[in-house]
């Protein structure tokens with residue numbers, strides 16, 4: 208099954224991991240990609256060398272000059288072809304995501320749908336991005352803003368959304384007139400190569416010049432070159448907060464820009480008026496979906512004390528029914544974690560939570576089978592202890608009771624991250640209180656839906672240790688362009704702003 212799947216996506220047992228448009232190379236060490244559900248290798252990738260990256264950056268810089276000369280709506284046409292190619296390969300690509308990264312197939316396909324959605328969005332934007340005209344204080348002057356492409360954008364992606372987050376960045380960057388250099392997670396190089404093949408074939412088929420570059424490496428030997436190169440004005444990074452901090456500092460050292468999406472410690476707040484059926488479904492998807500490996504996964508459940516027992520009982524019953532196993536098999540809801548280290552981190556967090564006074568309601572251990580499977584855990588915590596304040600990428604749900612909504616909001620905000628948040632309530636005042644400036648401090652705040660599974664039309668990202676970046680919808684496209692303020696004097700005199708008179712010339 209997996210060999211056929213690879214073949215349909217143009218992959219073989221060995222695959223070049225450096226792509227300059229539709230030309231592929233790779234003379235560095237081999238990188239093996241593993242199936243986290245079995246621990247077995249899927250296929251091999253030839254990573255790139257320092258020389259290959261240097262050459263790639265030179266080509267990408269030249270390609271950026273050519274790409275920005277293509278009118279934006281034509282660039283939109285190129286992205287439309289990409290969306291069509293993705294539609295044709297949606298299920299296969301979704302299966303590959305599932306095979307290589309371990310999320311269940313429905314979520315793998317959903318991830319490719321998210322790529323298609325952002326492609327469609329970008330096509331529309333390609334005829335809408337534009338600047339404002341602003342009133343000038345000087346007579347016979349016109350002041351306006353215009354937006355120009357940045358050039359080369361580096362996109363460094365994480366294993367958990369191995370294709371969609373690239374698409375958020377690359378589709379917007381493409382219509383904005385930028386070319387992207389993608390450095391994928393070493394856990395998911397095959398997904399990146401399959402996407403790269405598809406999009407470059409789509410561009411070449413439409414007669415477009417290259418706009419997408421790929422550089423695979425096994426570790427972090429070469430990524431610093433992308434951070435340091437002044438021909439890369441923007442580095443978009445998705446990953447952990449500690450690594451994001453290093454990326455931000457290094458790129459800032461040359462006054463380059465970063466777009467950071469660094470994870471979250473997302474809470475669902477439930478009050479006594481909430482519809483517990485909705486809560487149960489939302490928390491199951493948010494905490495167990497993707498094996499808790501989304502940035503937006505629900506990690507904390509902050510419940511009004513009077514409904515805590517009832518809700519925990521429901522959730523424990525629902526968790527007991529979760530089919531764990533092969534993520535490609537129909538019916539499975541929980542696949543593996545990405546690797547053995549992730550299982551160890553999961554188990555260590557569960558132990559720490561118990562040591563900090565947590566009561567284990569269910570789950571918590573690894574499964575005695577091949578692959579990196581765990582039983583999803585629910586822990587009742589007496590308070591927001593140190594382990595609860597940490598982001599552990601796995602299916603752990605900490606349940607903490609509260610007595611007043613103010614207390615719940617304080618708990619919600621009292622962690623380092625600020626990505627996603629939700630409240631379940633039928634009380635309008637509580638909902639509005641949660642969304643007010645003194646309410647949730649996150650980039651995403653929902654009412655009566657969970658923390659994960661955002662649609663692409665809104666800006667995606669968060670505050671504090673989440674990094675402050677915004678990707679995908681709304682006006683996130685502005686991150687991929689440089690703003691220019693232009694003033695035109697169409698009069699015959701030279702009035703100065705602020706009414707300044709300088710020298711003796713006529714006013």
Ligand code: UN1
Nearest residue numbers: 368501502503659660661
């Ligand atoms: C991520 O986990 O890095 O909102 C992205 C969501 C998805 C994107 C998650 N649309 O859960």
